[in-house]
Amino acid sequence: MEIDTIGIGGELATIDPLRLHHHAVDDTAFLDHLAAELEGEVSTNDPDRFHALLTSAVADESIGNIAKIITSRAGRSAAAVVTINSEHGPGAIENHVTTSGRLTAKTPALDLSVPGLSADEAAACAAIVDLTSAAEDVPTPVAETSAYEEEPFVDLAGALRVKVTEPRQSGTAGERSLLPLSAETYEQNSPTTQDDVGNLAPVVSENVGAEGPREGTSGLLTPLGCRAR
Helix, strand or coil: CEEEEECCCHHHCCCCCCCEEEECCCCCCHHHHHHHHHHCCCCCCCCCCCEEEEEECCCCHHHHHHHHHHHHCCCCCCEEEEEECCCCCCCCCCEEECCCCEEEECCCCEEEECCCCCHHHHHHHHHHHHHHHCCCCCCCCECCCCCCCCCCCEECCCCECHHHEECCCCCCCHHHCCCCCCHHHHHHHCCCCHHHHHHHCCEECCCEECCCCCCCCCCCECCCCCEEC
């Protein structure tokens, strides 16, 4: 989903620059580009790219043009224009937000409790996101050693450590992986990639098994019920 705001929501301008675009009241040049993009959309079976345009007391012919493009298409574009404290065109739905935080409308008949953020709350949310975006990724700490093993086989998130796993190969992984089918099968039947499958469910190395240790090895029970050979 992509959201463009004009003269509203400036406190959230930095929260997601890829999908949320804030514009000053006099910055309306992008509207012609948005109108051309919506008008040029071709109906397909692909998921819709949702667009939302929110304006606050901005009078611009391009906004009315975008609304006409949305409402005139037989299949209706996956887009919406929301104007605040301004005139609305034909076919628009008029909503009212009360001081007690309720949204009401005559057509369709609605009376809803709606969430909201004050300007200070919105700015605080953006500041938190900005702070975390600069954080460095660090490896997940290793779990504490138990009485059953010389060193832990998993990290604190429960994932097997790299030293006891092997990369998945083409074809089925079998019982040595949490996802025994081929990575291609999961990619074709679920919203994931082969790389994601490889990271989530690697194959347990040959020197680790559930049936017990090989001769000459320690046979320590791991937290996953496996024994080191």
